Amino acid sequence: MQIIQDIETIKEPFKSAVITIGNFDGVHIGHQALFHEVIERAEAMDGTAIAMTFDPHPIRVIKRNGNPPLITLYEQKAELIEKAGIDVLICIPFTMDFAALSARTFVEEILVKRIGMKAIVVGQDYTFGNRREGNVELLKQYAAEMGFEVIVAEWIQSTNADSDRISSTAIRELVMEGDMEKAGKMLGRNYQIRGTVARGRDRGGKLLGIPTANINLQDELCPKAGVYAVIVNYNGRRYPGVANIGYSPTFDDNVFTVEAHILGFKKDIYGEKIMVNFVQRLRGEIKFSGIDELIEQIDRDIAKAREILAPHLKT
Ligand SMILES: Cc1cc2nc3c(=O)[nH]c(=O)nc-3n(C[C@H](O)[C@H](O)[C@H](O)COP(=O)(O)O)c2cc1C
Ligand SMILES: Nc1ncnc2c1ncn2[C@@H]1O[C@H](COP(=O)(O)OP(=O)(O)OP(=O)(O)O)[C@@H](O)[C@H]1O
The missing domain is CATH 3.40.50.620 (HUPs)
Structure with missing residues (x-):
């Protein structure tokens, strides 16, 4: 082109x-x-x-x-x-x-x-x-x-209802509500953000045993805060993952982050480019009383994400 x-x-x-x-x-x-x-x-x-x-x-x-x-x-x-x-x-x-x-x-x-x-x-x-x-x-x-x-051209609608006309505005609203399935249907693919992996607070891997790739957003739309099942593109391959968007309220530093944990992946990718495709929102962020509760919940998130993502990763 x-x-x-x-x-x-x-x-x-x-x-x-x-x-x-x-x-x-x-x-x-x-x-x-x-x-x-x-x-x-x-x-x-x-x-x-x-x-x-x-x-x-x-x-x-x-x-x-x-x-x-x-x-x-x-x-x-x-x-x-x-x-x-x-x-x-x-x-x-x-x-x-x-x-x-x-x-x-x-x-x-x-x-x-x-x-x-x-x-x-x-x-x-x-x-x-x-x-x-x-x-x-x-x-x-x-x-x-x-x-x-x-x-x-004919209008393209997601259903027969006029209110379901596909538009950029409608998709922005769905992403901001965390409805990634409906946004994905209107896009014809999953909503994606891309970026370079930046340093986080160095807590994920060391403290929780769950390393996360943090990405800084530029002008792109940020999905509703919470936890998501995602597919991460890195180096030409697709990996299952879980992403967290928000302030990690269990800790008190109040810093907004977008981060993804790639399942079964152990490699230092700071400074490298990844793409995060949002498949489904799992839950909102929770303030846990301790780190063990947080880790247990993330393990449950990972199990659920594996189930959701399995059919998406077959091809
Ligand atoms: C799948 C997933 C779910 C998470 N859920 C929560 C949560 O509910 N509450 C919370 O305080 N932090 C949550 N976190 C954020 C962790 O606290 C965060 O990964 C940790 O603070 C590491 O930060 P760092 O990447 O800056 O080192 C979650 C992280 C992941 C990967
Ligand atoms: N669902 C649709 N079916 C057919 N054509 C569409 C549809 N949505 C937008 N278009 C057409 O696409 C072209 C580009 O429109 P535009 O970029 O403003 O998209 P939009 O999705 O309508 O955005 P916004 O929500 O910001 O108005 C226009 O000719 C518009 O009429």
Whole structure:
């Protein structure tokens, strides 16, 4: 997949460009359906399948205190879009100047003239341009005038109820509630955070006999505090694990951590990259009266996690 971060570098329009545009935070199954449609149309026209997205997330630029934690940071988003089969990812640096572009200038100058758009695939609620003045109706008017096709994709819902429309917002709420199964269904995979293993308080291994890999979050969404059955990717392999998110209330230092204990794994991985995939929340954090009670509970968590994870690790 070709990645373009500066549209000025596009010197000539792409061949029969079929494009979809959005934040695509999470690259959930609704987004994946749009990509699928783009790819099919592009193949039929012997053209180019293009996704356009923005970085940083527009809310961060437009709303002063708008800071939605992200389901997918840029690296993972680009990886997922590539995996979906898109040919070209255009990632526009989102600035106030870009936000001020009128819908007409955006469509005419950028999409049609520069990129060579012949078809655009959007969801029913798609809006664009300054103050969201652009919508599907306006796109259709421009389409007749400027000569491109508008394809409005079906809504992808998790059930037949309208309230179950799959959206980045709905997934953020589920992750914050700890409902990782439902979030996973909407994403088409488990919710994942990735990071470099940092030093913890050096208590896990030494004091409890349960070493944990701690990771510092950047801008990503943090699941509800508690204990989770997880699958950890390390060095190209998948391992069962248990993760704890929170303040470890049994101890009084009150430091927030995200940590994972990889089952049956003994290796120093400080400074190395891991990915933690959240399969199911097991319980909330508990303040234990002593270390032995904490260890006994973690042993029970591990037994339960093994059961939950077994079917996930078969393949
Ligand atoms: C599966 C799991 C469950 C945990 N549950 C709790 C808990 O309920 N209460 C608590 O105070 N700490 C809990 N902890 C956190 C431990 O206290 C923590 O791993 C320990 O303080 C080590 O910290 P360190 O990695 O900074 O050395 C849990 C840890 C794991 C791995
Ligand atoms: N469930 C869905 N089915 C089909 N298309 C969708 C679905 N969800 C979003 N889209 C479309 O994906 C494109 C990108 O939308 P966007 O990135 O805003 O996603 P979103 O999930 O709706 O996010 P948010 O919850 O932040 O509004 C738009 O054209 C939108 O209409």
